[in-house]
Amino acid sequence: MKKQYKYLFWDIDDTLIDFKSSEKVALKMCFQQFGVVLTDEDVAVYSQINHNYWELLVQGGIEKSTMLTRRFEDFVQQLSLDGIDCHAMNALYQVKLGDYAVMTDDGYDVCAQLSRSKKQYAVTNGTAVAQNKKLQITGLGALFDGIFISDVVGYEKPDVRFFQHAFSKIPDFNPEEALMIGDSLSSDMTGANNAGIHCCWFNPKGKVKGDASIQIDYEIKTLKELFEIVG
Structure with missing residues (x-):
């Protein structure tokens, strides 16, 4: 639904x-x-x-x-x-x-289409030098309403303070209307759990979750499946 x-x-x-x-x-x-x-x-x-x-x-x-x-x-x-x-x-x-940033299948197209109706934010633990260049050369940066890099924020995902910083920069933010999309159980899904927002696990290889303590609201194998989730 x-x-x-x-x-x-x-x-x-x-x-x-x-x-x-x-x-x-x-x-x-x-x-x-x-x-x-x-x-x-x-x-x-x-x-x-x-x-x-x-x-x-x-x-x-x-x-x-x-x-x-x-x-x-x-x-x-x-x-x-x-x-x-x-x-x-x-x-x-x-x-x-x-x-040498290489896009995943449908990554740019999905973000571009969603940018017409959603507020989108990059949240990454990578270094500022590498991540800013990736976002620039792929064109992804222009599709985001905000970019949060752990080097700049001062905390790494899944630290709740990373997410609190991001939330504080978004006017009228409502966590009930937020979704985290990522491949990492330890940083993305756990981070979403810590921050009190829903999460979608991008799991193209069909990995087994294993850790029962991590709550996952949605699981997808292709990014296009996200259209059936976000409304």
């Missing part, structure tokens, strides 16, 4: 932007500048390290500034690489990650 949602909060990576594709291209480009050619298998190793650190971050187990460098330190150690400045690598990676 449709509900008349007025405010749509969008996660960016792996929801509207195909992060894995962007990650692969950006990572290979960065390491080439340091004289290292990465294989797809190497990228998969980094991707798992990166995922683990982001999960630790949203759980409050590490500072973001530490995490961003340490993931590269772990990666170059695992590949037994020498002479890599991990601070410089992370800075370069943020730029390249924004340069």
Whole structure:
């Protein structure tokens, strides 16, 4: 049954932007500048390290500034690489990650169509450098009524303070008319639960939720299914 949602909060990576594709291209480009050619298998190793650190971050187990460098330190150690400045690598990676943003299927078209009748907001834990560039080059930024990036807000999803900050910037905001759309159970769905708004889990690969404590109001495999939900 449709509900008349007025405010749509969008996660960016792996929801509207195909992060894995962007990650692969950006990572290979960065390491080439340091004289290292990465294989797809190497990228998969980094991707798992990166995922683990982001999960630790949203759980409050590490500072973001530490995490961003340490993931590269772990990666170059695992590949037994020498002479890599991990601070410089992370800075370069943020730029390249924004340069090679790849949209998910129907991501732009769905947002463009919904922008005619809904208020839409980007809510992301990514870095300001990378996320702002992604939103610019994909054209998504022009479709949003507000953009909230954890680097700027000062809190990461699922911290309720992240969402409270976003809500405070929206005139006459009503949480009963808000919907969070994202792929992450730990940051997006849990964040919506913490903030007291409905949530829609974008789950194209049919993953099993597992954690019974996370409440999910809707689950979709394609972004176009959202039209049957938001009214």
